[in-house]
Amino acid sequence: MSRQNRVVRLKRRPVGMASRDDFEIADEPVPQPGEGEFLVRIDYVSLDPAMRGWISPGRSYVPPVEIGAPMRAFAAGYVEASNHPDFTVGDAVAGLLGVQRYAVSKGTRVAKVDPAQAPLPRWIGGLGMPGQTAYFGLLEIGRPKPGDTVVVSAASGAVGSLVGQIARNMGCRAVGIAGGPQKCRYVVEELGFDAAVDYKAGHLDADLAAACPDGIDVYFENVGGEIFDTVLGRMNLFGRIPVCGMISMYNATEPPAPIRNIRSILVNRLTVRGFIVFDFQDRIAEANEALGRWHAEGRLKMREDVRQGGIDAFPDVLNELYTGGNLGKLVLAL
Amino acid sequence: MSRQNRVVRLKRRPVGMASRDDFEIADEPVPQPGEGEFLVRIDYVSLDPAMRGWISPGRSYVPPVEIGAPMRAFAAGYVEASNHPDFTVGDAVAGLLGVQRYAVSKGTRVAKVDPAQAPLPRWIGGLGMPGQTAYFGLLEIGRPKPGDTVVVSAASGAVGSLVGQIARNMGCRAVGIAGGPQKCRYVVEELGFDAAVDYKAGHLDADLAAACPDGIDVYFENVGGEIFDTVLGRMNLFGRIPVCGMISMYNATEPPAPIRNIRSILVNRLTVRGFIVFDFQDRIAEANEALGRWHAEGRLKMREDVRQGGIDAFPDVLNELYTGGNLGKLVLAL
Known part of the structure; x- marks a missing residue:
C-alpha cells in the first residue's frame, strides 16, 4: 500500500481572486510523527473568509502563509498514529491542520472533539x-x-x-x-x-x-x-x-x-x-461551553455546506466564499 | 443710558462654509433675569469647531440651533444682576451663554470661574x-x-x-x-x-x-x-x-x-x-482639578488667539477655524 499525502501549497500571492494557478497541489509522502507529535488523517477542511488575508503579502492579523508552505486551514479528522500523551489513535480532532490529507501536529491549536455530540464538519464550523x-x-x-x-x-x-x-x-x-x-x-x-x-x-x-x-x-x-x-x-x-x-x-x-x-x-x-x-484565546473554553449547551438545547441551529471533490477542489471551493455561492458553513470533504 | 444687547441669531442653515448672510445680527433690549436667573455681561465668546455641526440640519450630538435662535456658544463674562442663590453680582462665569453681549441664565452649563487663577478667555479654552x-x-x-x-x-x-x-x-x-x-x-x-x-x-x-x-x-x-x-x-x-x-x-x-x-x-x-x-458630564470636576493643577504647575501651556471686532465679527472669525487661520484657542473679544 502506497499511502500518499496530497497537499495544497501556496505557489504565489494572488492578485484579486485566488486561482488554481496560485497553488501547487501534489502528492507527497505521508509525514511521520516525531516525539510528542501525532498524525491526523483529515476528512474535512474548513473554508474561511480569513484565508484570503492569510495568503496576502501585507501585514495581517497572523503572519502570511509562506510561499511553498502548505495552505493554512482549520480541518478535522482522526488520529492515525501518536507519540503524544494526550492524543490516542482513533481520537477525533479539529484545529489548524492545513489543506492536506495528512497532517502531523504537536497539539498546538488542535483539540479533541466528540463526534457523538455533533458531526465532524460542525467542529470546524459552529462549534469551532x-x-x-x-x-x-x-x-x-x-x-x-x-x-x-x-x-x-x-x-x-x-x-x-x-x-x-x-x-x-x-x-x-x-x-x-x-x-x-x-x-x-x-x-x-x-x-x-x-x-x-x-x-x-x-x-x-x-x-x-x-x-x-x-x-x-x-x-x-x-x-x-x-x-x-x-x-x-x-x-x-x-x-x-x-x-x-x-x-x-x-x-x-x-x-x-x-x-x-x-x-x-x-x-x-x-x-x-x-x-x-x-484575542480571546484564554477564554475559548467558556465559548465552547456556551455554544455546546445552546446547540444541545436546540437554540443554535447550524448548517454545513459540505462540498465533495477532495483536495484538488480547494481553490474553486474557496472562491465560492467570496462570490456568495455557499449557504451555511462551507466545508470541503476529502 | 440705553443699554442694548447685540445678538447673533441663526437666519438660515448654511451650505458649505457659513457666511455673514446666514446670521441676523441686531440690537435688542437687554433681557431681565427672572426668578432663579441671573444676567451676564459677556466679554469673550469661544469659537469651537463643533459650531458648524450645531447649525446643520442633520442629526448631531446636540439638537441643532433653531432658526431665529441666538447662536449657541461657550462664553465668559461677569454677573451684572442676579436672582439666583449661587451667583452674585461681580462673579466671573463661563459656560453656554451664546453669541451675544448679554445673556440670562439659570446656571445650566454655566460655572463660576476664578480670574485670579487664569484670565477669562482661558476658562472657555484650555480650562474649559x-x-x-x-x-x-x-x-x-x-x-x-x-x-x-x-x-x-x-x-x-x-x-x-x-x-x-x-x-x-x-x-x-x-x-x-x-x-x-x-x-x-x-x-x-x-x-x-x-x-x-x-x-x-x-x-x-x-x-x-x-x-x-x-x-x-x-x-x-x-x-x-x-x-x-x-x-x-x-x-x-x-x-x-x-x-x-x-x-x-x-x-x-x-x-x-x-x-x-x-x-x-x-x-x-x-x-x-x-x-x-x-458624555463625561458627571466627571467634569475630575478633569477641572487635573487641568487646573497641571496648569498651575506649568505642565500645561495654553495660548488664546483673541480677536477683536465685537459681536459683528463672529461669522468671519468662525470661519478661520475651518481655514486654519488661528494659532491657539480662538476667542472673540466683545
Whole structure:
C-alpha cells in the first residue's frame, strides 16, 4: 500500500481572486510523527473568509502563509498514529491542520472533539472557530442588551448565522443582511432571525430602515464596503460595531468606495472595534461551553455546506466564499 | 443710558462654509433675569469647531440651533444682576451663554470661574470645554500607557495642543499633525511635543513614519478625511482612536475621499470611538482639578488667539477655524 499525502501549497500571492494557478497541489509522502507529535488523517477542511488575508503579502492579523508552505486551514479528522500523551489513535480532532490529507501536529491549536455530540464538519464550523468568533465578537464587543436591535452582515454564513441566533438568545431583535431571497428566507425561517434584508435588491438603506424601526444598536461587521457605510448611517447613539471581517474588500484591486457616513462614529459616539478570535484565546473554553449547551438545547441551529471533490477542489471551493455561492458553513470533504 | 444687547441669531442653515448672510445680527433690549436667573455681561465668546455641526440640519450630538435662535456658544463674562442663590453680582462665569453681549441664565452649563487663577478667555479654552475634551478623550478612550506614541491632529488647536501635553505628562511620545511650519514649530518648541508633522508639506505618510518610528498607539482624531486615512495605515496592534472631531468634513459639499486603510481597524484590532465631552458630564470636576493643577504647575501651556471686532465679527472669525487661520484657542473679544 502506497499511502500518499496530497497537499495544497501556496505557489504565489494572488492578485484579486485566488486561482488554481496560485497553488501547487501534489502528492507527497505521508509525514511521520516525531516525539510528542501525532498524525491526523483529515476528512474535512474548513473554508474561511480569513484565508484570503492569510495568503496576502501585507501585514495581517497572523503572519502570511509562506510561499511553498502548505495552505493554512482549520480541518478535522482522526488520529492515525501518536507519540503524544494526550492524543490516542482513533481520537477525533479539529484545529489548524492545513489543506492536506495528512497532517502531523504537536497539539498546538488542535483539540479533541466528540463526534457523538455533533458531526465532524460542525467542529470546524459552529462549534469551532466560527462559533467562538460569533460568541466573543457579539457578547464582548457588541455587548447587546435585551431589546437591542442587532444587525449582522453575511447573515447566512458560518459566523453571521450564529451571531443572529445568539442575539435572539440574549433577548435582542436580530436582523440579517444576506444576498438573495433564498439566503434571506433561510435566515428568518430556519434560523429564527426577526427579519432579513437582501442587499442585492437594490434599496438596502430603505429596507434596513424598515427592518430596524428602532435603529441599530449593534452591527456585527463581516463585509465592509457599501454595506458598512449604509449601516453606519442607521446606528443609534452609543452603538457598537464589532469588526470581524470585511470580505467584500479581500479580493479588491480597486480603491474602496468613499464612506459617506464615517461622521456617524462621531455624531453617534459609536465604538468600532476590530477583533479576531485569537484575542480571546484564554477564554475559548467558556465559548465552547456556551455554544455546546445552546446547540444541545436546540437554540443554535447550524448548517454545513459540505462540498465533495477532495483536495484538488480547494481553490474553486474557496472562491465560492467570496462570490456568495455557499449557504451555511462551507466545508470541503476529502 | 440705553443699554442694548447685540445678538447673533441663526437666519438660515448654511451650505458649505457659513457666511455673514446666514446670521441676523441686531440690537435688542437687554433681557431681565427672572426668578432663579441671573444676567451676564459677556466679554469673550469661544469659537469651537463643533459650531458648524450645531447649525446643520442633520442629526448631531446636540439638537441643532433653531432658526431665529441666538447662536449657541461657550462664553465668559461677569454677573451684572442676579436672582439666583449661587451667583452674585461681580462673579466671573463661563459656560453656554451664546453669541451675544448679554445673556440670562439659570446656571445650566454655566460655572463660576476664578480670574485670579487664569484670565477669562482661558476658562472657555484650555480650562474649559476644550480642556475637558482633551482630558477625557485621551485618558478614557485613548488609554495611553507610558512609552506609547500618541498622535494628535489639529495639534496647535484648543484641544489638540492639550492632548499632546497631557500625553507627555503621562510619559508618552507626543506627535502633532498641524498645517504649516509656524504651527509645527509652535507645537514642538512652545508646547514641548516630541515631533510635529506638517500635513501641508505633501508627504504626510512618509513624515508620519519618520516621526513615529515605533508606529502609533493612540491617534486623537480631530480632522477626518485623508489625515485619518493616512494615520490608520500606521496604527499599531490594539491601537485606540478617540474620535473627537472631523473638522475637514464639516463644511464639505462633496462626498469624502475613499478611506483606503479602513481594513486597518480589523487587521490591527483597533478601537475607534466617537465621544463628546458631555458624555463625561458627571466627571467634569475630575478633569477641572487635573487641568487646573497641571496648569498651575506649568505642565500645561495654553495660548488664546483673541480677536477683536465685537459681536459683528463672529461669522468671519468662525470661519478661520475651518481655514486654519488661528494659532491657539480662538476667542472673540466683545
